[in-house]
Amino acid sequence: MIWNKTAECAERKELEKIQLTKLKRTVERIYKNVETYRDKMQQKGIAPGDITSLEDLKKLPFTTKDDLRENYPYGMFASPLSEIVRIHASSGTTGKPTVVGYTRRDLENWAECIARCFAMAGGDKSSVVQVAYGYGLFTGGLGAHGGAEYMGASVIPMSSGNTQKQILLMKDFKSTILCCTPSYALTISEALKKAGTTTDELALESGIFGAEPWTAGMKKEIEKGLGIKAYDIYGLSEIMGPGVACSCSEDNGMHIMEDMFIAETIDPKTEEVLPYGEKGEIVFTTIGKEGIPLIRYRTRDICSLMPEKCGCGRTTLRMSRVMGRSDDMLIIRGVNVFPSQIESVISGFAELTLNYKILVGRKDNKDTFEVHVELAEGLAIDDIKFVEELRKRVDHDLRAVLGIGCTLRFLSEGTLPRSEGKAVRVEDTRNLSERV
Numbered sequence: 001m002i003w004n005k006t007a008e009c010a011e012r013k014e015l016e017k018i019q020l021t022k023l024k025r026t027v028e029r030i031y032k033n034v035e036t037y038r039d040k041m042q043q044k045g046i047a048p049g050d051i052t053s054l055e056d057l058k059k060l061p062f063t064t065k066d067d068l069r070e071n072y073p074y075g076m077f078a079s080p081l082s083e084i085v086r087i088h089a090s091s092g093t094t095g096k097p098t099v100v101g102y103t104r105r106d107l108e109n110w111a112e113c114i115a116r117c118f119a120m121a122g123g124d125k126s127s128v129v130q131v132a133y134g135y136g137l138f139t140g141g142l143g144a145h146g147g148a149e150y151m152g153a154s155v156i157p158m159s160s161g162n163t164q165k166q167i168l169l170m171k172d173f174k175s176t177i178l179c180c181t182p183s184y185a186l187t188i189s190e191a192l193k194k195a196g197t198t199t200d201e202l203a204l205e206s207g208i209f210g211a212e213p214w215t216a217g218m219k220k221e222i223e224k225g226l227g228i229k230a231y232d233i234y235g236l237s238e239i240m241g242p243g244v245a246c247s248c249s250e251d252n253g254m255h256i257m258e259d260m261f262i263a264e265t266i267d268p269k270t271e272e273v274l275p276y277g278e279k280g281e282i283v284f285t286t287i288g289k290e291g292i293p294l295i296r297y298r299t300r301d302i303c304s305l306m307p308e309k310c311g312c313g314r315t316t317l318r319m320s321r322v323m324g325r326s327d328d329m330l331i332i333r334g335v336n337v338f339p340s341q342i343e344s345v346i347s348g349f350a351e352l353t354l355n356y357k358i359l360v361g362r363k364d365n366k367d368t369f370e371v372h373v374e375l376a377e378g379l380a381i382d383d384i385k386f387v388e389e390l391r392k393r394v395d396h397d398l399r400a401v402l403g404i405g406c407t408l409r410f411l412s413e414g415t416l417p418r419s420e421g422k423a424v425r426v427e428d429t430r431n432l433s434e435r436v
Contacts, residue, residue: 128154
């Protein structure tokens with residue numbers, strides 16, 4: 001099902017015409033109402049009238065999370081508070097949170113984007129959507145909730161946590177779509193298995209998972225454990241929240257809502273725009289927002305863009321699965337390491353679960369690098385011969401992918417804490433001053 005064929009299946013020339021009209025309007029709005037943007041544009045010698053084509057997007061300054069923090073709380077708003085009907089904020093662990101505001105029209109556009117995502121996952125007004133994203137300042141719960149209601153589906157606003165009750169409601173309320181982080185979907189899957197509940201007892205058909213990177217191996221594990229088809233949703237609170245892009249039944253990238261956002265990929269070091277197909281940092285310009293429109297926002301997420309028409313019939317650009325981040329990659333002994341690379345290796349071993357933790361530290365002025373991962377259920381940690389043979393195979397594959405060795409530690413199934421939200425995969429105890 002395609003929710004909005006006019007927007008999702010438009011010819012490229014028609015779509016670009018819409019984007020240019022909205023881009024001009026957005027640039028005029030921020031220049032007039034946001035001092036930070038006005039100063040940045042004047043420093044570059046740019047005025048709103050200089051934007052006459054989509055190519056001119058390159059002339060505009062980038063926006064970063066620091067811009068939002070430095071203008072905390074409302075300095076980046078382009079609408080007065082009297083027009084802001086909702087405020088969300090990031091759950092960042094350092095510095096001030098990034099604050100975003102929504103006008104009534106912003107919320108309607110957000111709901112429209114999420115409804116398109118649900119349609120990609122087979123949803124319609126007969127769906128029963130269980131929202132297990134967190135509610136509150138985090139955009140996940142209320143974002144999914146609003147889109148499901150906009151579609152006309154029945155919504156169960158469960159929020160995250162209380163896994164046993166999640167399962168009870170799934171069974172009793174006949175939930176057909178589950179929305180949560182992929183790591184929490186795995187937690188629910190494990191709980192189902194331990195409770196002896198089979199997927200035949202559930203009405204689940206699909207799941208829309210996001211808010212953290214996940215691998216193809218993790219996707220397969222979730223689909224098998226919950227008996228569903230899993231879809232990948234992408235978004236950032238700064239840009240809108242979930243619903244910026246979503247995968248469809250073709251499972252070949254996530255469709256970007258291009259009538260709302262213009263996407264670019266750049267080289268994170270040179271900031272030069274990259275051609276389609278090349279891996280780089282994805283940058284978004286919002287062209288449908290009133291409350292806090294952002295120009296060329298650097299997401300720090302690494303992916304590639306695909307322009308080809310999809311087999312589902314949609315013509316919008318697709319972004320690949322996020323491969324890592326340009327700002328939180330681990331530099332260990334001079335080597336760039338992404339947690340997703342480690343997860344991709346782990347997911348290839350049936351003897352291992354996808355519950356793992358990466359520990360990085362320093363000893364005697366040298367980086368230490370450990371990976372702790374649980375054995376699959378039923379496998380004995382005290383079977384020394386088996387464990388050592390498995391360690392050699394996993395170590396070999398990790399070295400081949402990472403180009404660096406690590407200390408592997410296998411744990412019994414159930415040892416590591418389970419996540420009810422975003423999984424904390426990395427513990428880096430090196431001092432900030434020591435990092436490259």
